Amino acid sequence: MTKTPPSVPADELSPGQVRRAGAWAVGNREGELFAVSRRCRHQLGDLSQGTIDADGCLVCPWHQARYDVTDGRMVEGPKGFLGYHGRTPGYTELVRGYSQVLKLRVARAVRRGAEIVVHRRDAS
Template sequence: MDPVETTRAGGVHREGPWAVGTAHDTEFAVSRRCRHQLADLSKGHVDADGCLVCPWHGSKYDVTTGAMTQGPRGIFGYHGATPRYAQLVLAIGRTLRLRVRH
């Protein structure tokens, strides 16, 4: 494994191929690449609901299952509403889940 990087917002950091952090007082490790546009999730944060939030477009993941719970809030460099696109990505993210390390 690679050395641990500096802890980021919400306590998320990188350990090799994993985004590692704490959600609701429970440690988690999930694969680092967002299912939307492959952003590094170790640079994201954990929100008040305990979801891992992608740093690029705000997709949210359940860290216990790896499933996407909210689709992106943008595409490429655009940050804003994309309802149909977000629903498509959400459907993909629920099927192609992040890997979860137990």
């Protein structure tokens, strides 16, 4: 039995938007589609509710950790009461460090008719 890949309606994904497709956060970065795993490596915030910044990074809605959607790497650590303004020295660096090993998974997001379909990189 073939499993249907996760998808999102294409008309719900205009440039600058991010949506949920199963376990994936699917976005439109100025016409370039992407799909990454949905959970932030900091405190598991839902990245499908995040935003895309001016640099094309996916920004977590909880503590503004920023991710490169091409390789899943955290490019800027979380902000907020634990990591911001040095209230917990070294915390942001710790999170950024382990997120380099535990990167977001990256998949292909492809338009198929009226849908944006997510395909794992190791799947055809």
